Amino acid sequence: MKYAFSFLAVIALILIAGLGSQIPGMQYLFGVVLPYLAIMLFVGGFVYRIMDWAKSPVPFSIPTTCGQGVSLDFIKQDKLECPTKTSEVMARMFLEIFFFRSLFRNTKSELHDGPKITYESSKWLWLFSLIFHYSFLLIVLRHMRFFLEPVPFVLSALEGIDSMLQIGQPAMYLTDAFLLLGLMFLYGRRLLNRHVKYISLNNDYFPLVLIFSIALTGILMRYFLRTDIDIINIKNLAYGLVTFSPVIGAKIGAIFYIHLFLVCVLLAYFPFSKLMHMGGVFMSPTRNMANNSRSKRHINPWNDPEIKPHSYAGYEDEFREFMVDAGIPVEKELTAAKDEA
Amino acid sequence: MAVAKLEQLAKSVVQGPSMATGAVPVKDWMDVSAIFKPGNYAYQAKQEKVEYLNSQKGLHFPNAREWSPEDEDWKLPENWKEIILKGLKERLEKFRSLKIFMDCCVRCGACADKCHFFLGTGDPKNMPVLRAELLRSIYRNDFTLGGKLLGKMAGGREMTVAVLKEWFMYSYQCTECRRCSVFCPYGIDTAEITIILRELLHLVGVGINWILEPVSNSNRTGNHMGLQPHTFKDNVDFLADDIENLTGVKINHSFNRKGAEVLFITPSADVFAEPGLYTAMGYLMLFEHIGLDYTWSTYASEGGNFGLFTNNETMKKLNGKMYAEAKRLGVKYIIGGECGHMWRVVHQYMDTMNGPADFLEVPKSPMTGTTFHNAASTKMVHISEFTADLIKHGKLNLDKSRNSHVKATFHDSCNPARAMGLIDEPRYILDHVVDGWVEMPENTIREQTFCCGSGTGLNTDEIMELRMRSGLPRANAVKHVIDKHAVNMLSCVCAIDRATLTSLMNYWNPGCDVCGVSELVGNALVMEGENRQELTEGLRTLV
Numbered sequence: 001m002k003y004a005f006s007f008l009a010v011i012a013l014i015l016i017a018g019l020g021s022q023i024p025g026m027q028y029l030f031g032v033v034l035p036y037l038a039i040m041l042f043v044g045g046f047v048y049r050i051m052d053w054a055k056s057p058v059p060f061s062i063p064t065t066c067g068q069g070v071s072l073d074f075i076k077q078d079k080l081e082c083p084t085k086t087s088e089v090m091a092r093m094f095l096e097i098f099f100f101r102s103l104f105r106n107t108k109s110e111l112h113d114g115p116k117i118t119y120e121s122s123k124w125l126w127l128f129s130l131i132f133h134y135s136f137l138l139i140v141l142r143h144m145r146f147f148l149e150p151v152p153f154v155l156s157a158l159e160g161i162d163s164m165l166q167i168g169q170p171a172m173y174l175t176d177a178f179l180l181l182g183l184m185f186l187y188g189r190r191l192l193n194r195h196v197k198y199i200s201l202n203n204d205y206f207p208l209v210l211i212f213s214i215a216l217t218g219i220l221m222r223y224f225l226r227t228d229i230d231i232i233n234i235k236n237l238a239y240g241l242v243t244f245s246p247v248i249g250a251k252i253g254a255i256f257y258i259h260l261f262l263v264c265v266l267l268a269y270f271p272f273s274k275l276m277h278m279g280g281v282f283m284s285p286t287r288n289m290a291n292n293s294r295s296k297r298h299i300n301p302w303n304d305p306e307i308k309p310h311s312y313a314g315y316e317d318e319f320r321e322f323m324v325d326a327g328i329p330v331e332k333e334l335t336a337a338k339d340e341a
Numbered sequence: 342m343a344v345a346k347l348e349q350l351a352k353s354v355v356q357g358p359s360m361a362t363g364a365v366p367v368k369d370w371m372d373v374s375a376i377f378k379p380g381n382y383a384y385q386a387k388q389e390k391v392e393y394l395n396s397q398k399g400l401h402f403p404n405a406r407e408w409s410p411e412d413e414d415w416k417l418p419e420n421w422k423e424i425i426l427k428g429l430k431e432r433l434e435k436f437r438s439l440k441i442f443m444d445c446c447v448r449c450g451a452c453a454d455k456c457h458f459f460l461g462t463g464d465p466k467n468m469p470v471l472r473a474e475l476l477r478s479i480y481r482n483d484f485t486l487g488g489k490l491l492g493k494m495a496g497g498r499e500m501t502v503a504v505l506k507e508w509f510m511y512s513y514q515c516t517e518c519r520r521c522s523v524f525c526p527y528g529i530d531t532a533e534i535t536i537i538l539r540e541l542l543h544l545v546g547v548g549i550n551w552i553l554e555p556v557s558n559s560n561r562t563g564n565h566m567g568l569q570p571h572t573f574k575d576n577v578d579f580l581a582d583d584i585e586n587l588t589g590v591k592i593n594h595s596f597n598r599k600g601a602e603v604l605f606i607t608p609s610a611d612v613f614a615e616p617g618l619y620t621a622m623g624y625l626m627l628f629e630h631i632g633l634d635y636t637w638s639t640y641a642s643e644g645g646n647f648g649l650f651t652n653n654e655t656m657k658k659l660n661g662k663m664y665a666e667a668k669r670l671g672v673k674y675i676i677g678g679e680c681g682h683m684w685r686v687v688h689q690y691m692d693t694m695n696g697p698a699d700f701l702e703v704p705k706s707p708m709t710g711t712t713f714h715n716a717a718s719t720k721m722v723h724i725s726e727f728t729a730d731l732i733k734h735g736k737l738n739l740d741k742s743r744n745s746h747v748k749a750t751f752h753d754s755c756n757p758a759r760a761m762g763l764i765d766e767p768r769y770i771l772d773h774v775v776d777g778w779v780e781m782p783e784n785t786i787r788e789q790t791f792c793c794g795s796g797t798g799l800n801t802d803e804i805m806e807l808r809m810r811s812g813l814p815r816a817n818a819v820k821h822v823i824d825k826h827a828v829n830m831l832s833c834v835c836a837i838d839r840a841t842l843t844s845l846m847n848y849w850n851p852g853c854d855v856c857g858v859s860e861l862v863g864n865a866l867v868m869e870g871e872n873r874q875e876l877t878e879g880l881r882t883l884v
Contacts, residue, residue: 049444056437059653061689062760064522064530066788069762070715072730075769081788082762096526102451103526107784109454111362115355117460117817119784125449129526189450194365196450199470201496203487204448272486277527280445285438286528291762294719297692302435307399307654309661310560312669315640318561319570326571328596328639 003191006205010213013265014258021257030257031237032246038264045271050279059300061293064286070295084292096287100126125189132182135175136211138162139218142175146238168223176219183212203274210266217259229253344805347848354813359463361454370465371478371493374503375510377410383513383801385410386553391546393557399658402553404546410509415502421545422500426483428544429476432537433484439537442529443480446473452521452531457791458514461810466511469521469531475507476534509547512538514807516796517650517682518755523788535797540652548651552798555647559659563642564609570596570639576612577637580622586884589872592625594637597670601636602707604667607678607724608645608836611857617839619880620857624678627728627859630868631708631736635676641666644683645836649690650798657694660686663721664695674704675721679857681754681835682796684723688761692719709734723757725766725834728862732773738867741776746878747830747861749778750822752815752842753790754835764788767834767858774858774865779826785818795841808841809848816849823850831855 021030067078083089095101108122142159145151163171187208190200221229233249234256240246270276282288290296316323316330320337323330332340345353358364366373391405408416418424433440452469454460459467466472474496481488482497491497498504517532542548555565562569568576574596581592595601607624611617628635641662648656667675677687692698701720704713711730713722731737751771757763764787771778785791794812822828831842831853842855864879876882 053437053440053444056434056440058437059435060693062438062530062533064519064528064759065762066523066759067762068764071726071763071766072711072733074733075729075765078762096528100526102524102528103449105524105789106451107455107524109460111355111460113355115351115813115817117814119782125451129449193450194360194363195453195465195468196448198360198365198370198465199448199450199453199468199474201448202494203496274445274447277445277447280441281527283437283441284445284528285441286522286530292715293689293692294687294721295715295717297696297718300693303694304399304654304657307657307661309658309665310397312640312665315561315563322569322571323597323639326574328570328574329598 002200002202003187003205005202006209009206010209010262013210013262014213017258017261018254021254021261027248027252027257030261031248031252032241034261034264035241038267042267042270045268046276046279049271049276050283053280053283057301058285058289059302061289061291061298062285063289063291065291069291082291084290084295086290089288089290093282093288097281100129103129124185128182128185131178132186135179135182138175139173139179139215142173146235147242149239170222172223176215176222179215180212180219183208183215187212207266207269207273207275210262210269214259214262214266217255217262221253221255221259225253225255229256344809344848350806350809354461354463354810357463360465360468361460361463364463366465370471370474371498373466375507377506377510379411380804380806382410382510383549383551383799383804386548386550390550390553390557391548394553394560394655397560397658400655401652402543402546402548406546408546410506415506415547417502417505417545417547421505424544425500425505425541428541429480429537430484432540433480436533436537438530438533441527442473442533443477443484445527446470446477446529448474449526451524451526452529455521455524456515456531457518457520457794457814458516458811461794461813462514462807464514466507467514469515469529472511472515472531473529473534475504475511476538479504505542505545505547508538509542512542513549513799514811516755516792516794516799516811518792518796519759520755520789520791523759536649536653539650543652549798549801551801552647552650555798556651556655556659559643559645559647563638563640563662565643565645565647566609566613568609568613568642573609573612573639573642577621577625580612580618581625584622584626584880587874587876587880587882588626588868590626590629590868590870592629594625594628595635596637596639598636599670601634601670602673603633603635604641604663604670604672604675605635605637605678606641606644606663606675608680608683609643610645610836610840611678614840616843616854616856616860616881617836619860619863620679620836620839622880623857623859623861623863624724626863626866626868627731627737630738630866631731633707636670636672638666638670644678644680646683646686647798649682649686653694656686656690660691661695663687663691664698664701667698667720668700673702674716675701676704676724676727677721678724679834679836679859681756681837683836684763685756685760687719687721691721706730708736723763723766724859725763725770728859729766729769732770737862739774739862739865740867741774741865743867743876744775744861744864744879747775747864748826748828749775749830749832749861750781750819750826750828751778751786751858752781752793752819752831752833752838753786753788754833754838755790755792755796757834758788758790763834767832770858770862771832774861778832779822779828781818781822785814791815791818793835793838793841793845795844796837800837800841805844809845812841812845813849815842816845819846819853820850823853829853832858832861834858
């Protein structure tokens with residue numbers, strides 16, 4: 001029932017914003033106070049989480065090596081999968097962050113009679129994750145036009161490319177369609193893939209439904225409910241927010257407040273949820289460390305110098321007679337050891 | 342514990358109702374408790390072993406007692422929960438990996454079917470993600486805002502004895518092989534999770550004997566097997582005699598000799614039991630052939646380090662002997678034999694824990710003049726690196742036809758592949774010592790290699806069925822090349838593999854033997870002054 005619960009939660013949020021924003025005087029709360037609060041929570045929370053991670057040291061050098069390491073001259077190193085230098089680590093991280101390198105390796109295993117296990121390449125998760133994340137990124141960037149005056153050329157160009165198919169009026173953004181598609185895939189596999197279904201938590205369904213609702217309200221506003229909103233007032237509000245002189249004009253429809261409120265919830269929720277993988281991916285020690293722990297000493301700040309091996313002297317004391325009998329060299333001959341004792 | 346017959350297990354793996362075969366459990370995983378019965382758990386550590394370890398300086402193994410996992414009451418300390426939560430808090434502060442791996446998982450499920458334990462048992466808690474959730478749910482409940490406010494709604498749950506038992510069950514059904522970490526988009530490494538879980542369990546006196554007894558032995562006698570100095574020497578001498586009988590070449594080796602150029606350390610299993618013995622014979626022959634000035638040590642007579650499977654303090658204490666002995670003997674550098682987890686410790690932990698080894702010199706092969714820059718700080722070279730270099734410079738006289746009885750494939754051990762990047766060196770050696778060896782399917786080798794199923798101290802007989810299950814993905818890939826290329830030898834560079842893969846092959850693929858790469862080198866060596874008999878099975882030939 002976890003998947004259903006996330007719908008209920010988001011419906012409740014929609015009702016709060018839809019009804020609340022229609023109460024006279026509450027527009028200021030939904031249009032100004034909550035956005036400021038959400039941004040503060042997002043930035044503050046994000047910074048706090050990163051600092052909190054950074055506070056814990058990385059005691060050991062633990063990169064996961066996914067290819068041949070640096071070795072003899074005639075053994076070819078796989079610099080991207082088993083980096084030794086900082087530049088190579090950065091290249092590995094670049095592939096990981098921008099192209100989801102590890103997810104690209106994904107395989108699907110199957111058990112057959114025999115028994116026989118097979119592994120087939122399975123790139124669907126990789127593909128739809130890329131679609132989802134890049135669409136989301138472009139949509140966020142497109143929204144910057146609300147906060148900037150004049151709108152920089154790059155943003156206008158981006159919009160042009162995004163709507164190049166010229167379907168409908170106003171022209172449909174490709175990223176809108178792709179975002180919904182990506183979300184539907186990610187949600188669908190949580191219901192249909194038995195492994196993923198069994199492990200999924202509220203924490204997994206909720207952000208998907210939330211982002212889906214944000215996208216949906218955005219699409220409704222742009223393509224279907226245009227008469228309910230006044231785009232000039234929205235731009236004024238947005239611009240006012242970033243210049244710290246917010247004004248609430250008349251005629252901003254409920255649909256806008258719902259959209260904005262859901263975004264506020266996402267921002268506030270972000271630092272306290274798994275969505276922090278956005279920051280964590282940069283800091284994962286198995287990926288961002290060089291595989292050079294034999295050529296360069298890695299320092300553990302809490303290494304305890306008091307932990308010493310069981311001493312050779314203690315060892316010899318216990319086994320001296322046997323060692324001498326077997327002709328193994330000793331530090332103290334038997335007679336000398338006996339004299340001391 | 343009787344192990345299921347091959348036909349039964351073969352059927353059960355594929356058709357038994359499990360997560361791996363298509364069944365979905367009815368109950369939420371949080372509502373399923375771990376039930377211990379003979380055969381599904383490794384025996385608890387003996388009281389005297391725990392007491393001994395706890396008495397050693399720098400180590401902490403409290404709550405020694407008689408107990409059994411099958412008992413309802415595990416005789417935990419009264420404040421066990423407080424100890425566990427405090428232990429977790431400390432470790433969150435000490436390991437960034439733990440914090441990040443607790444926070445970043447999105448449960449995408451990419452790791453789910455990458456685990457050999459999951460593939461072989463179908464138990465959903467053997468999906469790496471769920472193994473981590475066993476700890477993550479406690480972390481959320483007690484250390485995150487969402488969990489504190491919303492509890493179970495946010496995926497949290499209370500720390501209870503049932504949870505602790507579950508930790509014990511599943512942290513000992515993970516071999517810390519890191520295969521899942523290769524596929525994770527955030528590099529989440531279940532080995533880190535398992536390491537922490539086992540550390541926490543030791544805080545309340547929960548551990549297994551197959552790990553703590555070798556650890557005690559290693560601390561006291563210098564090696565896991567508990568071989569005392571004279572016995573260790575006898576075993577190596579015996580191998581040297583065997584070589585002389587087979588090849589007519591007298592082996593000159595020494596023990597604890599001061600002033601040798603090189604200290605050689607290998608897992609004690611290599612001098613203790615078949616088929617590791619033949620690998621050790623390979624080392625002895627190789628060093629004799631090139632006239633290396635080296636010594637064995639009885640004090641540092643263990644390459645392996647079961648401390649890695651308990652906690653980082655124990656790992657450090659056991660590992661400390663390597664540098665201590667190198668310093669005492671005044672050698673220039675160390676060469677290490679074939680072993681998986683030993684090399685994880687040497688490559689990723691040793692210098693950090695027990696360095697800097699500034700009393701040693703950067704390793705330089707006296708035969709070829711090659712400097713091993715990749716070991717410039719740790720000053721320890723892998724035997725495969727050392728051998729490959731010798732071959733490249735034509736320092737070995739090799740005759741492949743002496744391995745004509747062998748049709749080999751190569752198993753990458755987890756740690757050299759995924760925690761070191763030692764992948765092509767053994768392959769280079771194989772190219773020069775055997776004819777036409779073949780690779781297993783690509784999703785089962787190199788960084789995607791499958792564990793033998795019995796690493797991290799799980800190579801004990803009372804869980805044999807579990808081991809045969811978790812080893813199935815490896816065995817299955819070997820079977821593929823047996824059927825296709827008539828492979829009869831599974832070569833590897835790991836002492837645990839040599840023991841465990843032998844059981845695994847006997848079970849799933851009878852007729853396929855297991856060997857170390859150095860054994861094949863020994864077979865192929867044409868030595869000066871040899872008076873070699875007709876060795877139809879190489880060093881294994883009975884004469």
